[in-house]
Amino acid sequence: MAVIWDELEKVQPIAATLLRNSIKRDRIAHAYLFEGSRGTGKRDAGLLFAKTLFCLNISIEGIPCEQCSNCIRINHGTHPDVHIVEPDGLSIKKEQIKQLQQEFTKTAVESKRKLYMIVHADKMSVSAANSLLKFLEEPNAETTAILLTEQIQQILPTILSRCQVVSFKPYPVTLLQEKLLENGVSAHVSLLLAHLTQNVEEALSLYQDEWFAQARKLVLKLYESLKKSSSYAMVMLQEDWFQHFKEKQQMDLGLDLLLFIYKDLLSVQLGKEDTLFYPDQQSHFYTDTLSLSPRSLAEKITIILEAKRKLSANMNPQLLMEQLVLNLQGGSAFV
Numbered sequence: 001m002a003v004i005w006d007e008l009e010k011v012q013p014i015a016a017t018l019l020r021n022s023i024k025r026d027r028i029a030h031a032y033l034f035e036g037s038r039g040t041g042k043r044d045a046g047l048l049f050a051k052t053l054f055c056l057n058i059s060i061e062g063i064p065c066e067q068c069s070n071c072i073r074i075n076h077g078t079h080p081d082v083h084i085v086e087p088d089g090l091s092i093k094k095e096q097i098k099q100l101q102q103e104f105t106k107t108a109v110e111s112k113r114k115l116y117m118i119v120h121a122d123k124m125s126v127s128a129a130n131s132l133l134k135f136l137e138e139p140n141a142e143t144t145a146i147l148l149t150e151q152i153q154q155i156l157p158t159i160l161s162r163c164q165v166v167s168f169k170p171y172p173v174t175l176l177q178e179k180l181l182e183n184g185v186s187a188h189v190s191l192l193l194a195h196l197t198q199n200v201e202e203a204l205s206l207y208q209d210e211w212f213a214q215a216r217k218l219v220l221k222l223y224e225s226l227k228k229s230s231s232y233a234m235v236m237l238q239e240d241w242f243q244h245f246k247e248k249q250q251m252d253l254g255l256d257l258l259l260f261i262y263k264d265l266l267s268v269q270l271g272k273e274d275t276l277f278y279p280d281q282q283s284h285f286y287t288d289t290l291s292l293s294p295r296s297l298a299e300k301i302t303i304i305l306e307a308k309r310k311l312s313a314n315m316n317p318q319l320l321m322e323q324l325v326l327n328l329q330g331g332s333a334f335v
């Protein structure tokens with residue numbers, strides 16, 4: 001699924017404008033560094049940029065045709081003058097950069113122009129980074145480098161100073177939710193997935209994962225058992241919770257799912273029912289809020305956030321969940 005400029009302008013207006021203008025005004029930098037978290041569309045933007053430079057039937061507005069042999073080969077990763085370097089295992093090795101340089105010292109196969117993209121540029125070994133640096137220090141007018149990273153702080157300052165930095169912002173949640181709905185995600189989990197992942201691919205894979213559907217059920221079950229008594233909730237933890245939320249990352253997701261229930265209760269109380277994470281639970285939550293004060297809800301939210309913090313500090317998960325249950329039950333709990 002190739003991204004188009006209109007789409008990029010919608011989700012990354014600053015990056016899109018900057019890149020389009022640099023082509024329009026013929027002021028293409030020798031090296032760009034696309035930085036931003038996972039799923040922000042850096043790679044797609046890099047390919048779009050390449051197609052805009054190489055397309056044989058570029059429109060007056062500067063939109064690549066997606067049909068000519070250059071567009072097609074860039075989409076397939078087979079264009080001889082467009083190279084993509086990705087980590088080989090855990091890192092990008094010096095040999096990979098050397099190989100790239102060798103390719104680039106030959107004249108471009110089909111035109112004078114060449115472009116290379118280094119994915120996860122922060123994963124370059126020190127010697128790879130130094131080789132690249134030499135390359136960047138001898139810029140060729142017709143060669144463009146695009147470095148991609150999720151961790152700009154890991155990029156060597158000497159490399160950073162030779163790149164024009166283009167920042168990619170996290171995908172706006174409402175747009176992400178729209179995209180998920182377009183891709184067949186059920187309305188009752190779309191907002192939840194958008195918030196949990198901030199990334200289309202990850203949200204879709206979580207949606208198709210039976211583990212996630214079960215996790216959502218179990219979190220609602222824990223919430224229900226908390227309404228009964230702490231001993232009910234303790235039994236639930238032993239019988240269901242710990243079997244399902246085994247890894248730390250899974251536990252963290254479980255806590256997020258629980259947190260969103262209490263945020264929903266607060267939204268219902270404030271009359272903001274149109275932005276619920278669990279829209280299918282609305283009437284149910286409405287009944288529950290009748291016996292809850294906004295203050296006690298805010299306290300419960302704080303308790304869950306505190307549990308998330310303890311989890312990241314490696315507290316024993318068993319102890320952490322038992323403490324959480326007791327804390328959520330304490331004070332002005334359900335009556």
Ligand SMILES: [Zn+2]
Pocket residue numbers: 054055056057058064065066067068069070071072
């Ligand atoms: Zn084309």
